[in-house]
Amino acid sequence: MFHYYIKNKRCFMAKKISYKMNIGLYFFFSSLIIIMVVTAAFYYFVKQKLYSEIIQNFQSTVFLGASGIDTDAFKRLTEKINENKLTTDSIDSIEQSDDYKKIYNYLNEIRNTKKDLFIFVYTLIPGKDETMARFVVDADVLSLKKESAPDEDISHFGLDYDISSQPVTQKALKEKENCIETQFIYDKDYKVYSMMGFAPIFDKNTGEFLGILGADISNKNIAIFLRKILVICFVIMILAIFFVIVISAVLANSISKPIILLSDTVKRFSERDFEARADFQSNIKETANLIENFNLMAVTIQDYNTYMQDLNTSYERFVPLEFLTFLSKNDIMQVKLGDQIQKDMAIMFSDIRSFSTLSESMTPKQTFDFLNSYLQRIGPIIRKNGGFIDKYLGDGLMALFPKNPDDAIIASIEMRKELAQYNRERKAQGLFEINAGIGIHTGTLMLGIIGDEKRMQGTVISDSVNLAARLDTLTKDFGVSTLITKELFNRLNFPDKYKYRFLGNTLVKGKTESIVVFEIYDADTNELIELKDTTKSDLHNALYLFNIQKYDEAKTLFSKIHSVFPNDAVASLFIEKCSDML
Known part of the structure; x- marks a missing residue:
């Protein structure tokens, strides 16, 4: 039914x-x-995206904030905590000092970058045991002292801080590493959900651990x-x-x-x-x-x-994108210690001649401005021709060309032409002209990440790198602007499109066997190009005679070149070598 x-x-x-x-x-x-x-x-x-991006941004801000602290000032403040018996008057005096205000203002700058996110920014050092820490500088102290009653508890300089209920704070102080809470935690005192993050502060000169930078963010606006x-x-x-x-x-x-x-x-x-x-x-x-x-x-x-x-x-700007690409990384956050890869590339070294002498006549600021003015002209040329700058070396640079050795040759020619234009501008301003050498080699390299968990650096390791650096130095001995090795010359797609001349075999520091080198002179003045073209055949014949130890005949031929081309440093060098052998 x-x-x-x-x-x-x-x-x-x-x-x-x-x-x-x-x-x-x-x-x-x-x-x-x-x-x-x-x-x-x-x-x-x-x-999920919002929380993930905020936490990553928070971590980066705290880490970069810690690295930007004036560690000399911070160290002087911590020494005052450890050495002095603090009194109310001495605390007030220290908090009015230049060192304290410098760090106090810096902490407020960090907070002001994200005013709606950061609620507290401060620095701590270890206390008497693992459950205690001591305040050094708090971004709110000076403003609170103006507004608060005298007996109100404020995180003033040297104040003991109980961190027994804060495992993240204890870990940051103990292990001296970046520590970020993984979620927002309710704070009963301030009635807000907050997240703490810490980054270690190391002395920039000695690497000594000084303390930690701490920051609290609120999820209120989120x-x-x-x-x-x-x-x-x-x-x-x-x-x-x-x-x-x-x-x-x-x-x-x-x-x-x-x-x-x-x-x-x-x-x-x-x-x-x-x-x-x-x-x-x-x-x-x-x-x-x-x-x-x-x-x-x-x-x-x-x-x-x-x-x-x-x-x-x-x-x-600090780690080239190409470097990350070779390591199969999308961004710098994915890089790990020990990442490495083997590649065949052309290596270029270039530096300014007699830079130490030049810098003696300049102030440090003028030196920096001069170097940046020069390097800003060179960097785009390297990138335009398929290369990337691996590192800057004071007055020089090391660049890698992963696609084609010809890219390195073309870049070197354009660099020399740009340098000539730069010198014309400097001369018009009444400034001294500069010169630079370029050495280029090719070979197998190991690109990877070295260092430790707290400080890593991308680097390139290979004997080919050392040889390219030696070539750059060798340009001074030969009195030329650009030198390349036979290995690179043999890999060029169209070697005859360039102005080059064979400069013979030579020994370089760190190598037991001699290497064969060539000069690239496309960027020379028209007069020099014509002289080098005219004497090129005689130079090759003279080098051949020198190599088979017919020094008397070789010297005669080098002297002939010298009579036509008196400023040829190569001919002068080998005339001297022939004289030593006779």
Whole structure:
């Protein structure tokens, strides 16, 4: 009887519900599920992305903040804590000192970079045991002292601080490394959810551990932002549901199509396609609002992602992007100690001649300005020709050309031409002219990360690197601007397109066997090019005679070259060598 009733009731209900209503209900529940899933997924993605980016930014800010502290001033302050018996008067005096104010102002600069995020910034040193620390400088002390009562507890200079309930603080002081809390924790005293982060402070001169930089951030504005997103998503969902209920039977197709398209856009966006936008239209107001609000949120997230990419670009000024690419890393955060790879590349070394003598006539600031003025002209030339600068070496640089050895030759020629133009400008300003040598070699290199967990550096290790550096030095002995090895010469695609001359075999420091070197002189003046072209054949013959130890004949031929080309330092050098052998 019961089964009969149920069966007939279902039949009755099926007869009473129209086909239009049936389609409408099916569309309604399907659309409802889609809207809820898309909204929840989008909100979850935004929330996770926002928290992830904020924590990464927080970690970077604390680390960079610690590295920017004036460690000399900080060290003097810590010595006062350790050496003196602090009194109220002595504390007030220290807090008015230049050292204290310098660090106090610096901490406030850190906080002001993200005023709506940072609530506290301070520095600590270890206390009498692992459960205690002592304040050195707090970013709020001086302002609080002006506003607070005399007996109010303030984190003044040298104040003991109980950290027994703060394992992250204890770890940072004990292990002397970056420590960040993994989640926001409720602070009963201040009635706010906060997260602490610490970075060690090391003496820039000795590497001695001095203390830690601490910062607390609040999730107050983050929570407000997420609540707004949640409200917007909820409002959009309610409007969409109402829209579906009212006219789902009439506009089922027009509703389902934009929803499906938007779902695809959200999916692309969640897969880090931040250019993805809902670039379609809908005549339904609620669906159009959903599309518009999604695009607004997408723009917000894309702007933040652009900011993070700009931050990575800033890091690339210190670690070349090409270096990371060779190590198969997308950004510097992925680099680990011991990452390495073997590659064949052309290596270029270049430095300014007699820089030590030149710098004696300049102040330190003038020296820096001069070097930057020179290097700013050279760097773009190297990058334009497929190379990248591995490191700057005071008055010189080391560059790598991973694609083609010809790139290094072309870059060296353009560098010499740019130097000539630079000298013309300096001469017009009444400044002294400069000269630079370039040495280029090719070979197998090991690129990798060396150091320790707290201080890493990208470097290139190879005997080929040492040889390129020796070639740069050798340009002074030969009196030429650019030297390359036979190994690089043999790998050139079109060697005859360059102005070159063979300079024979020579020994370099650190090598037991002699190497064959060539001069590249495309960037010389027209007069020098003509003289070198004219004497090139005689020079090769003279070098051949020298190599087979016919020093008398070789000297005669070198002397002939010298009579035609008196300023040829190569001929002069070998005349002297021949005389020594006779």
